[in-house]
Amino acid sequence: MEQPICMKCGLVMTPQNARRHPELFLHDGCLPVYDTKKCEHEFLEASVNVSCLHEGEGGPVHRWQADVRIVCRMCQLPFRFIGLPAGVDLDGAAVSIDGQEARLAVAPKGHVLTPLESTECGGFTARKVQ
Ligand SMILES: [Zn+2]
Numbered sequence: 001m002e003q004p005i006c007m008k009c010g011l012v013m014t015p016q017n018a019r020r021h022p023e024l025f026l027h028d029g030c031l032p033v034y035d036t037k038k039c040e041h042e043f044l045e046a047s048v049n050v051s052c053l054h055e056g057e058g059g060p061v062h063r064w065q066a067d068v069r070i071v072c073r074m075c076q077l078p079f080r081f082i083g084l085p086a087g088v089d090l091d092g093a094a095v096s097i098d099g100q101e102a103r104l105a106v107a108p109k110g111h112v113l114t115p116l117e118s119t120e121c122g123g124f125t126a127r128k129v130q
C-alpha cells in the first residue's frame with residue numbers, strides 16, 4: 001500500500017507523526033494551530049480503560065469499572081462529563097473531580113452483582129485491562 005504524503009510539507013505520513021488528522025493528509029506538526037475558542041470540537045477521540053476490582057488483595061474480581069476520557073483531536077481540549085456525581089460509584093456512574101474522566105460501573109452480560117458489603121474502596125485493588 002502506498003504511503004500517504006503530507007499535503008503541506010510533502011513528507012511521508014506515518015501513524016506516529018500523523019495521529020490527529022490522517023484523513024486531512026497533514027502531519028500533526030503541519031496542522032493549522034487551532035484555537036480552543038474557535039475550534040468547534042467536531043473530531044473527538046475517546047479512550048477507555050477497564051479495571052477489574054478485586055475483593056481484597058488477591059480476592060475474586062467482583063466489580064469492573066470503565067474509565068472514559070474524551071479529548072478534541074483538533075485542539076486537544078479535554079471534555080468534561082456533565083451531570084455525574086464526583087467520586088467513585090461502583091454500582092453506578094461517577095466522574096473524577098476535574099470532570100474529565102467518567103467512571104462507569106460495568107459488568108459482563110448476565111453477571112449478577114453481589115451487593116457491596118461496604119461503600120468503602122480501601123480494600124480494592126485495581127488491575128488495568130488493555
Ligand atoms: Zn507535513
Ligand SMILES: [Zn+2]
Nearest residue numbers: 039041072075
Ligand atoms: Zn477542539
